[in-house]
Amino acid sequence: MSLCNFYLITDTHFFKNSLGAFGEAYDEFMRFEQKCLAETEAINNAVFSFLAETEKTDTILIAGDLSFNGEKESHIGFIKLLNKLKEKGKKVFVVTAGHDFNDTCYGYSSEKGKYKVEATKRNELFDLYYEFGFKDAIAVDKKHLSYVAQIADGVRLLALNNDGSDEIKEGFDNEQLEWIKEQANKAAEEGQMMFAMNHYPLLAGQPILSLISSAVQKNAAEAVEVLADSGVNLVFTGHMHNQSINEKTTESGNKFYDVCTGSIIAAPASMRFVTIEDKYTVDIKTEPIPDFEWDTNGKSFKQYLSDMFDSMILNMLEDMRDNPERMLHKLGIKNEKLKPVFGFVGKKLDSITVDKTTRLLAVKCDESIKKMLLKDFICKLVRDVFSGNQTMKEGTPEGDTLLRVLRRYNFILKRIKLKNTDGEPVDLFELLKHSAGNYGIDDYNAVLKLN
Ligand SMILES: [Fe+2]
Ligand SMILES: [Fe+2]
Structure with a gap:
């Protein structure tokens, strides 16, 4: 009872x-x-x-x-x-x-x-x-x-x-x-x-x-x-x-x-x-x-809400390409010099695949996700962070590819000194690894032991 x-x-x-x-x-x-x-x-x-x-x-x-x-x-x-x-x-x-x-x-x-x-x-x-x-x-x-x-x-x-x-x-x-x-x-x-x-x-x-x-x-x-x-x-x-x-x-x-x-x-x-x-x-x-x-145009309710979430991310990427100034403003970034960088990245993101990106970064891409567009990869990553039980873990095509990139460029990540909301310094590699993949408690169903 x-x-x-x-x-x-x-x-x-x-x-x-x-x-x-x-x-x-x-x-x-x-x-x-x-x-x-x-x-x-x-x-x-x-x-x-x-x-x-x-x-x-x-x-x-x-x-x-x-x-x-x-x-x-x-x-x-x-x-x-x-x-x-x-x-x-x-x-x-x-x-x-x-x-x-x-x-x-x-x-x-x-x-x-x-x-x-x-x-x-x-x-x-x-x-x-x-x-x-x-x-x-x-x-x-x-x-x-x-x-x-x-x-x-x-x-x-x-x-x-x-x-x-x-x-x-x-x-x-x-x-x-x-x-x-x-x-x-x-x-x-x-x-x-x-x-x-x-x-x-x-x-x-x-x-x-x-x-x-x-x-x-x-x-x-x-x-x-x-x-x-x-x-x-x-x-x-x-x-x-x-x-x-x-x-x-x-x-x-x-x-x-x-x-x-x-x-x-x-x-x-x-x-x-x-x-x-x-x-x-x-x-x-x-x-x-x-x-x-609600009329979801034949989509399941789950798909309808998931697509709505994705469209927010895709619209942001699209805005980076078409209106970098507005995007900078939205993100609260005041550095005007970033405008052409934003525009360039926005344009590239529109068509570049995960394979092309990893080749540019000199990292091996998992075969099964070579044709995936980078923007879809980013969308999945962000959606996962909000949905919980993030799927890009070690042992998955997305997870392994991402971890290869993070490992190769960890020397740069190490130079970025950031503090979390508790004021503690963060290990960016670990932070990104555990944001892309859930290695902790199941975010949906769990039995919590309070003592
Ligand atoms: Fe709210
Ligand atoms: Fe709130």
Whole structure:
């Protein structure tokens, strides 16, 4: 008999379609978007119908970025879906995040182009989502929109939020860290198993993401120490729309796991089914989102979302070729001298094969991928980083070819001095190897031992 189970979804990014998701401005916006917009209402409807009807559990957790970008209408629409879950007897616990409030929000229409719609302020979120966590909480930190809920006998959820003001956005402030310690100690004293839910990852989803400051919460290392050393050894996160499970052992020897779940509205579009077997054993299973009502031109829903992800990458490469200036601007690179380099690389990427590339680099290419276009190789690599269980491992044609390149040019990689989000120097060879291939915990299905 397990202690409890629940479905966890995240980054629902619900967008009320009546606000408009059409026209030229919409198409332009979507060229570089990883997530759906017009489809989000249909996807959310399908996911919530499934969750309302499932007999596997009566508990649903949602880890933030509930609305697309903080549109008031989107929140109202989303709360209707949450209420439907409640009517079916489900207990719903949510946290909000950065995409749930905004100064300015937009809709897109053929007539008006990109136009302003009513936005939601952060101080409205407590009341809006009061019924879905705060109301039945046993402790509330209203300033930080955080709470503790008794989700089952012996199991407590520590629902955390840290994106209030600019200072809070920098990570958990001291006041919040104290509150976390207090709640964790209380849970331990009372013999309760406690785990956390926080929108922003505390461990980098994949090694390469440890180089991107927005991919990991600020001062995450400190937060991990505080949580793990106070007996909270597991956090569920979202935000980067990637699927991963990572672990770390603190200096005091305590284990910590970050289970990051992808968005339901972007590839790999999945949901977690979690069983807390006992105080120290958690079973994680991953399920694809259900089919939704949308014309996918005959494609499977999985393929449709995967192609959408690829088109974002391919559009970026295309833009490198056709509009290098705009691409530099998008990436925040100010060096004008890179413009012709970007243009040149963009042009080459359009037609060069993996074989030609490896020959230029004086490295042997695996026979079976010789004809593959380099841009398709890059696409697969990036898609893998987000999908998890990355396939380009040692022993595969792609993995072996990539590793040959990395080994040959490791003398250059060694000269590039980079630090990760924890401020530690990185071994670029190892970082790239483990980003292209997953050698660690299965990112989809795993049994976690918390002690
Ligand atoms: Fe998100
Ligand atoms: Fe986010």
